[in-house]
Amino acid sequence: MENNVIVSLKDIVVDFDGARILDGLSLDIHDKEFVTFLGPSGCGKTTTLRVIAGFIEPKSGNIFFDGKDIAGLPPYKRQVNTVFQKYALFPHLNVFENVAFGLRLKKLPENEIRSKVLEMLEVVGLKGYERRNIATMSGGQQQRVAIARGLVNQPKILLLDEPLGALDLKLRKEMQLELKRLQREMNITFVYVTHDQEEALTMSDTVVVMNEGNIQQIGSPEDIYNEPKNAFVADFIGASNILDGIMIRDFLVEFAGKEFSCVDKGFKPNTPVQVVVRPEDVKVVPMVQGQIAGLVKEVIFKGVHFEMRVDVEGREWLIHSTQASQPGELIGMCIGPDEIHIMERQEG
Amino acid sequence: MIKKKSLAAPYLVWMVIFMVVPLLIVIGYALTDKSGAFTLSNLTTIGRYSSVFARSLILAAEATVICLILAFPLGYFLSRLRSSKQHTMLMLIMLPMWMNFLLRTYAWMSLLENNGLINKFLGLFGIGPFNMINTSGAVVLGMVYNYLPYMILPLYTAMTKIEDSVIEAAQDLGASSWGTLTKVLIPMASPGIATGITMVFVPSVSTFIISRMLGGGSNLLIGDLIELQFLGNSYNFNLGAAMSLVLMVIVLLCMSFTNTFDEEGLEGGAM
Ligand SMILES: Nc1ncnc2c1ncn2[C@@H]1O[C@H](COP(=O)(O)OP(=O)(O)OP(=O)(O)O)[C@@H](O)[C@H]1O
Ligand SMILES: [Mg+2]
Numbered sequence: 001m002e003n004n005v006i007v008s009l010k011d012i013v014v015d016f017d018g019a020r021i022l023d024g025l026s027l028d029i030h031d032k033e034f035v036t037f038l039g040p041s042g043c044g045k046t047t048t049l050r051v052i053a054g055f056i057e058p059k060s061g062n063i064f065f066d067g068k069d070i071a072g073l074p075p076y077k078r079q080v081n082t083v084f085q086k087y088a089l090f091p092h093l094n095v096f097e098n099v100a101f102g103l104r105l106k107k108l109p110e111n112e113i114r115s116k117v118l119e120m121l122e123v124v125g126l127k128g129y130e131r132r133n134i135a136t137m138s139g140g141q142q143q144r145v146a147i148a149r150g151l152v153n154q155p156k157i158l159l160l161d162e163p164l165g166a167l168d169l170k171l172r173k174e175m176q177l178e179l180k181r182l183q184r185e186m187n188i189t190f191v192y193v194t195h196d197q198e199e200a201l202t203m204s205d206t207v208v209v210m211n212e213g214n215i216q217q218i219g220s221p222e223d224i225y226n227e228p229k230n231a232f233v234a235d236f237i238g239a240s241n242i243l244d245g246i247m248i249r250d251f252l253v254e255f256a257g258k259e260f261s262c263v264d265k266g267f268k269p270n271t272p273v274q275v276v277v278r279p280e281d282v283k284v285v286p287m288v289q290g291q292i293a294g295l296v297k298e299v300i301f302k303g304v305h306f307e308m309r310v311d312v313e314g315r316e317w318l319i320h321s322t323q324a325s326q327p328g329e330l331i332g333m334c335i336g337p338d339e340i341h342i343m344e345r346q347e348g
Numbered sequence: 349m350i351k352k353k354s355l356a357a358p359y360l361v362w363m364v365i366f367m368v369v370p371l372l373i374v375i376g377y378a379l380t381d382k383s384g385a386f387t388l389s390n391l392t393t394i395g396r397y398s399s400v401f402a403r404s405l406i407l408a409a410e411a412t413v414i415c416l417i418l419a420f421p422l423g424y425f426l427s428r429l430r431s432s433k434q435h436t437m438l439m440l441i442m443l444p445m446w447m448n449f450l451l452r453t454y455a456w457m458s459l460l461e462n463n464g465l466i467n468k469f470l471g472l473f474g475i476g477p478f479n480m481i482n483t484s485g486a487v488v489l490g491m492v493y494n495y496l497p498y499m500i501l502p503l504y505t506a507m508t509k510i511e512d513s514v515i516e517a518a519q520d521l522g523a524s525s526w527g528t529l530t531k532v533l534i535p536m537a538s539p540g541i542a543t544g545i546t547m548v549f550v551p552s553v554s555t556f557i558i559s560r561m562l563g564g565g566s567n568l569l570i571g572d573l574i575e576l577q578f579l580g581n582s583y584n585f586n587l588g589a590a591m592s593l594v595l596m597v598i599v600l601l602c603m604s605f606t607n608t609f610d611e612e613g614l615e616g617g618a619m
């Protein structure tokens with residue numbers, strides 16, 4: 001399902017007050033994809049969106065839209081619409097006029113505007129709210145107005161900057177599904193920003209993990225989750241055990257004082273590596289049957305599973321298990337070859 | 349509710365003593381002659397001065413429009429500054445207001461005079477002298493200079509409520525600078541515009557010092573006319589009261605006009 005590249009960022013550099021915010025960022029966004037920028041607060045997600053929308057001119061680097069360099073093109077001439085972090089609706093206009101704003105600027109005939117706006121309001125579930133004052137709408141409703149206001153212009157790309165940040169958990173989940181449905185129905189590219197890894201994994205076709213103005217990894221949610229490229233991604237994507245180890249030879253790695261067979265190859269013999277073992281991939285067995293042994297320090301019931309902190313050779317492991325062990329108990333642990341993920345060791 | 353209403357009682361008493369009663373007295377004078385008998389002749393004679401009324405309204409309107417044009421970009425610029433800088437800049441704008449009103453207007457007099465500073469300066473280049481003092485232009489200039497801060501402040505206040513992201517949203521949806529100005533900035537600033545217009549127009553239309561000092565004898569305004577009836581040689585209380593009354597009606601009409609304009613701006617537009 002590789003579509004054409006619709007937006008291409010090449011070596012984008014952005015500075016603010018002498019501080020480097022985006023540091024040579026390069027990225028291809030494919031047409032009709034749901035792309036998510038994921039990263040901790042302040043890593044430059046909003047800045048990247050603003051570069052695409054045209055609110056920030058990068059210090060160096062190029063942006064291509066449909067193959068054309070659009071440097072210097074003002075925001076109002078770009079075929080991109082934005083759903084802002086805090087909605088940014090027009091308080092002096094009612095719901096209908098907010099959504100109609102872009103169409104009126106295009107000077108479409110009145111009946112066409114009317115039918116498009118009403119149709120879009122129906123799509124976002126706000127039928128009958130046309131005359132409502134913005135101030136009297138709830139957060140979730142304002143969010144829908146903001147989405148409708150962008151989508152009604154049929155942009156090639158809709159940029160969404162943490163659009164669900166202000167909503168409660170239940171509404172968030174509903175809106176996640178709804179956004180996904182909208183993207184499929186409208187058949188356009190969504191570029192979505194969040195710092196919630198679960199949201200990123202459930203909604204996206206492609207996840208772009210960012211840190212400190214750099215892209216750490218680009219891939220499908222499965223790739224990112226199962227094959228994190230480095231410790232930052234592994235850590236950010238979900239609680240993981242990240243251990244130092246040595247790749248002895250192909251298909252054999254040593255960590256936690258033991259040798260394990262694995263599925264990775266292609267490293268030089270005895271390369272220092274980092275090993276990722278997900279908490280749910282560690283099998284708890286009686287002490288004698290385990291590959292390694294550990295001392296249970298803490299057990300917390302989490303509904304579906306028990307979350308345990310286990311001391312293995314002086315290092316704390318996080319383990320999810322469906323059977324409870326007692327704190328102070330010695331347990332055995334097994335890890336299958338498929339469950340061991342090897343990454344090159346990074347400095348620092 | 350009743351308790352809350354009673355809190356307004358002192359203000360009500362104040363209103364009655366210092367506003368309603370004087371107003372009734374003015375109306376009383378306006379509708380009587382010197383002997384105290386009822387008459388409408390005061391109001392009908394005002395017709396003779398219609399050119400003065402017209403001049404007052406036109407000059408005040410000119411001053412208001414110029415203030416609006418000057419203050420709008422300035423207010424916008426101020427509202428986009430970092431808040432620490434905003435306070436300093438506001439202080440600078442308010443600075444001339446700390447000087448006495450008469451002094452300020454005198455200063456303009458000596459600047460604009462035929463052998464005043466401006467003409468002397470222009471003379472150095474062999475230009476002029478221009479006749480600036482005692483023209484209607486000088487009166488408008490005096491009004492603008494004195495009342496400009498009253499336009500800047502409400503506009504600035506209204507514009508601080510406009511978030512950057514709303515302006516960006518307009519551009520994002522396809523609005524050029526002009527579109528952003530007419531479709532977002534002006535409608536959203538309209539409460540400030542309405543207040544500013546009232547705050548500049550009302551004192552401008554009733555001023556008598558500015559017109560006397562900068563306009564000479566030929567640019568008489570309503571304010572001067574009214575003053576003449578009370579303190580000048582015409583000395584006619586009843587006519588003065590009638591003029592005040594008519595001026596008040598005109599001002600009220602203007603204000604209700606700007607207010608409806610304001611409410612339309614806020615209401616969420618026509619559909
Ligand atoms: N206009 C600006 N002036 C100066 N610094 C800025 C400006 N905008 C952003 N920054 C800085 O750039 C960095 C990245 O900001 P950005 O808004 O892109 O982060 P983000 O990834 O969107 O974070 P969040 O998840 O908190 O929204 C931050 O350190 C921020 O302080
Ligand atoms: Mg952000």
